[in-house]
Amino acid sequence: MAATLARQGQHRNVIVFPTDFYRKHTESSSSDSNFIPAHWQTTNPMNRASRNKITSTFTRRTKGKPRHRVWRNPYQPLLSLHSQLSPTACSPYHNAISVDDMNKHHSSPHPVDASSTNIAPFGANSLLTTAVPEGISTPSSSSVSTLSSSTSLTSPLSSVRAHSTSIPSQPSDFMSPSAAITNVPGPKIFLRIPTAALSKKRPISATAIPESPTTTSRSEGSSSSGQKRLKIKLNLRSLSHAPLQPQLQSQPPLRQLAASDHARKVIVISDDSDTQSVSRKSSLAENHDEIESVTAMTLTQSDDAENHTCIELDPFLLRVVDTIFPEYEVKSRENLRRAYQVSEKLCDDYIVGRFLGSGSSGFVVSAKRVYDGAEVAIKIIPSDSKYTQSKFKRELDILNALTHENILGFVEYFEAPGFNFLVTEMGGSSLFDFIEAHKVTQQFPGTERGVNHSPFGSSIQENVVRSIFMQLSLAVHALHQNRIVHGDIKDENALVTMDNETGTYRARLCDFGHSKRVKHGDPPGFTFYGTTILSPPEMDTNNALREKMKKSDFNVLDEDWQRFYGYEADVFAMGLMLYTMVHGDLPIELTEKNTKALAAYKRRRRSVKTFPFAVLQQDLDNDLKDLLTRMLAVTPLRRITMAEVISHPWLTRTS
Numbered sequence: 029m030a031a032t033l034a035r036q037g038q039h040r041n042v043i044v045f046p047t048d049f050y051r052k053h054t055e056s057s058s059s060d061s062n063f064i065p066a067h068w069q070t071t072n073p074m075n076r077a078s079r080n081k082i083t084s085t086f087t088r089r090t091k092g093k094p095r096h097r098v099w100r101n102p103y104q105p106l107l108s109l110h111s112q113l114s115p116t117a118c119s120p121y122h123n124a125i126s127v128d129d130m131n132k133h134h135s136s137p138h139p140v141d142a143s144s145t146n147i148a149p150f151g152a153n154s155l156l157t158t159a160v161p162e163g164i165s166t167p168s169s170s171s172v173s174t175l176s177s178s179t180s181l182t183s184p185l186s187s188v189r190a191h192s193t194s195i196p197s198q199p200s201d202f203m204s205p206s207a208a209i210t211n212v213p214g215p216k217i218f219l220r221i222p223t224a225a226l227s228k229k230r231p232i233s234a235t236a237i238p239e240s241p242t243t244t245s246r247s248e249g250s251s252s253s254g255q256k257r258l259k260i261k262l263n264l265r266s267l268s269h270a271p272l273q274p275q276l277q278s279q280p281p282l283r284q285l286a287a288s289d290h291a292r293k294v295i296v297i298s299d300d301s302d303t304q305s306v307s308r309k310s311s312l313a314e315n316h317d318e319i320e321s322v323t324a325m326t327l328t329q330s331d332d333a334e335n336h337t338c339i340e341l342d343p344f345l346l347r348v349v350d351t352i353f354p355e356y357e358v359k360s361r362e363n364l365r366r367a368y369q370v371s372e373k374l375c376d377d378y379i380v381g382r383f384l385g386s387g388s389s390g391f392v393v394s395a396k397r398v399y400d401g402a403e404v405a406i407k408i409i410p411s412d413s414k415y416t417q418s419k420f421k422r423e424l425d426i427l428n429a430l431t432h433e434n435i436l437g438f439v440e441y442f443e444a445p446g447f448n449f450l451v452t453e454m455g456g457s458s459l460f461d462f463i464e465a466h467k468v469t470q471q472f473p474g475t476e477r478g479v480n481h482s483p484f485g486s487s488i489q490e491n492v493v494r495s496i497f498m499q500l501s502l503a504v505h506a507l508h509q510n511r512i513v514h515g516d517i518k519d520e521n522a523l524v525t526m527d528n529e530t531g532t533y534r535a536r537l538c539d540f541g542h543s544k545r546v547k548h549g550d551p552p553g554f555t556f557y558g559t560t561i562l563s564p565p566e567m568d569t570n571n572a573l574r575e576k577m578k579k580s581d582f583n584v585l586d587e588d589w590q591r592f593y594g595y596e597a598d599v600f601a602m603g604l605m606l607y608t609m610v611h612g613d614l615p616i617e618l619t620e621k622n623t624k625a626l627a628a629y630k631r632r633r634r635s636v637k638t639f640p641f642a643v644l645q646q647d648l649d650n651d652l653k654d655l656l657t658r659m660l661a662v663t664p665l666r667r668i669t670m671a672e673v674i675s676h677p678w679l680t681r682t683s
């Protein structure tokens with residue numbers, strides 16, 4: 029494997045396929061972390077008009093802070109729309125009930141609607157598979173051993189098995205590249221992809237990579253040379269499912285493609301180095317999923333393919349290209365270039381793949397370790413600010429100390445002038461993306477007074493919710509047992525992979541930059557939650573103080589802060605995560621912009637000690653409702669602990 033990888037730099041492996049194919053199999057792809065495996069998704073050959081409509085109305089969930097990696101992928105919304113259109117993809121949770129109504133009938137601390145029915149089976153959405161923890165006996169706190177430094181935990185989920193392991197057959201339109209080329213009508217975009225860009229030694233030259241891809245696609249390059257330079261980064265991971273090898277061998281050469289009927293409009297995105305010596309024998313699966321850019325041109329039948337004559341891209345094509353280049357990536361790319369310059373180890377030991385995501389401290393890329401081909405993720409953190417340094421140290425400390433199958437595994441750490449590198453296992457896609465991919469829009473019969481319903485629901489099967497949530501709960505429970513507060517639990521900090529063989533999901537917790545160890549006998553010292561809108565009600569005062577502090581002349585005294593241990597805050601955040609998996613979105617109150625509705629929520633939150641949100645889906649299982657209301661109780665004392673969570677009847681249910 030190492031030899032193969034080392035040779036990659038000499039290859040000019042190019043794969044050509046039409047954009048419709050690309051679109052189907054790389055939805056939510058490009059340079060974000062957010063590739064979503066094809067089988068998580070519904071595919072829908074939507075027409076362009078509805079796609080445009082959806083794109084313009086699509087909004088991502090608002091987060092507590094601006095997120096660089098939130099960007100609009102015109103394809104991902106396809107999933108939501110398809111879910112709306114397809115009767116088989118309807119949410120099992122699609123009727124909402126006001127909690128105020130519920131509470132009228134219940135005066136207990138955790139009122140639930142006793143009349144609620146169980147969740148309907150998901151039905152015929154064969155694109156989803158189920159995985160449930162089998163034989164999870166109610167895990168007592170002793171079932172997870174206490175960790176000391178570098179201790180290994182055996183989680184009860186080692187017994188997670190595919191409950192219904194019927195892997196759905198590939199959707200019929202999961203076609204091979206050549207089939208796609210011939211079957212898709214209309215204009216096509218062909219992407220010519222040099223997999224040699226994977227080479228770790230390949231210099232990333234400043235001149236080849238424009239600062240702003242969008243403007244570059246229009247302005248750079250000279251019309252005399254007929255070339256337009258573009259930067260492109262796609263995720264082709266999902267393509268590795270397709271039988272690429274034979275297709276690669278049978279791809280017509282560029283000249284023929286351009287001359288053929290179905291190549292009236294072609295974009296070739298290619299390495300700007302020599303593309304003649306193309307070896308088509310290497311598969312994407314082997315070379316992995318990186319494409320690096322750089323020359324784009326459109327060809328018409330009359331154009332000379334070899335001169336690469338350029339024509340203006342039509343707006344739709346431009347949008348495709350623009351989507352591939354989220355603006356924020358420019359900074360990460362610049363940092364990666366610098367990191368390459370200063371770190372020999374990065375150059376020698378790893379072959380950097382695609383961009384996985386970024387956060388406040390740095391960015392994460394996938395990579396292969398040269399000596400054994402292991403797939404890893406490298407978080408590259410510029411060490412130029414105190415904030416990122418301390419965050420990094422906290423994360424390193426926790427990751428280094430823990431081994432748990434639902435906590436992202438630590439591989440190694442190294443540094444170079446100006447950068448820290450944290451190498452971990454590859455964790456898959458974020459739960460955020462998983463939830464977004466299963467979001468459906470729901471219709472409400474009427475709006476109750478004072479209650480704003482979220483327009484969303486989720487099509488994730490209950491069993492899948494249970495499996496993923498149980499795994500993450502076990503991780504958080506293990507942290508708490510070891511006197512560690514995570515401090516920033518959210519769906520973006522949970523990574524999910526699916527095992528194609530068994531149809532089971534594996535979830536892992538990541539991002540320990542806000543974590544805190546609680547030492548024996550220490551007074552509480554936790555003041556903030558990593559993401560403000562996800563922090564529990566008891567932290568409101570601190571959040572307000574922090575806002576004031578940002579105004580330069582406001583001085584906050586030490587004793588003004590409310591201090592907590594923070595375990596209850598983690599439980600609240602886990603409750604929000606569960607809520608989001610079930611409802612497709614955060615409680616609407618957390619993202620409320622309407623001042624009246626916001627004030628109503630705050631009043632409710634002050635007046636109740638229990639569940640503060642207005643809406644719970646009507647068809648929820650009673651046990652699930654009970655779990656949600658207990659985890660999201662306003663008063664920390666009423667919130668259940670993680671030990672209680674993992675032994676809750678809804679989570680331990682096996683059927």
Ligand SMILES: Nc1ncnc2c1ncn2[C@@H]1O[C@H](COP(=O)(O)OP(=O)(O)OP(=O)(O)O)[C@@H](O)[C@H]1O
Nearest residue numbers: 061385386387388389390392405454455456458539
């Ligand atoms: N091991 C991994 N495998 C796959 N994706 C990962 C991995 N680690 C991180 N990511 C992706 O990169 C994103 C950013 O990583 P992370 O949250 O650790 O960065 P951060 O700078 O600490 O972010 P924050 O500002 O939220 O604290 C994550 O949301 C996740 O999607």
